[in-house]
Amino acid sequence: MAVCVYGVWMRIAHNSSISEPVEKRARLVATAINSTIRYSTATTVPVQKKKKMAKLTEQERAEQLQPLLDAGWSMVNGRDAIYREYIFQDFNQSFRFMTGVALLAEKMNHHPEWFNVYNKLQVTMSTHDVGGLSAKDIRMAKYMEEEFKRYA
Numbered sequence: 001m002a003v004c005v006y007g008v009w010m011r012i013a014h015n016s017s018i019s020e021p022v023e024k025r026a027r028l029v030a031t032a033i034n035s036t037i038r039y040s041t042a043t044t045v046p047v048q049k050k051k052k053m054a055k056l057t058e059q060e061r062a063e064q065l066q067p068l069l070d071a072g073w074s075m076v077n078g079r080d081a082i083y084r085e086y087i088f089q090d091f092n093q094s095f096r097f098m099t100g101v102a103l104l105a106e107k108m109n110h111h112p113e114w115f116n117v118y119n120k121l122q123v124t125m126s127t128h129d130v131g132g133l134s135a136k137d138i139r140m141a142k143y144m145e146e147e148f149k150r151y152a
């Protein structure tokens with residue numbers, strides 16, 4: 001980019017006839033520089049700001065959290081967090097389920113608080129960074145509900 005811009009400037013400076021007063025040629029180059037700078041800044045792509053995680057709003061709780069509570073999740077006493085117990089046929093099934101959740105957790109950088117004994121899995125979801133429930137918790141809990149249907 002810089003090289004071709006320099007080339008443009010030099011072509012303008014060279015093309016303006018040699019007899020032109022130096023001031024005029026300097027003005028031509030200055031105009032070209034300004035327009036290039038304007039062009040180059042105009043073409044910069046705004047940096048996508050990382051979406052700041054926030055606690056669920058009342059409306060999001062009504063629309064997105066309530067279906068999870070209806071499906072078997074419950075609010076944790078004294079915390080803005082949700083809890084669910086899953087029972088599987090055996091340890092192998094529960095660990096397979098946990099493996100899928102763990103892969104999503106790593107992809108999302110969002111991790112469950114969980115405890116597993118043999119075929120029973122206890123899961124608590126909350127977002128430590130915001131001190132309560134966020135969209136990430138909803139997404140992970142919905143994933144778990146969908147996955148669990150495969151173990152019915």
Ligand SMILES: C[C@H](O)[C@H](O)[C@H]1CNC2=NC(N)=NC(=O)C2=N1
Nearest residue numbers: 109110111112126127128129130
């Ligand atoms: C440093 C690291 O990115 C943060 O601690 C991530 C990791 N996993 C997380 N998991 C959960 N449940 N909540 C968080 O706030 C969180 N933050």
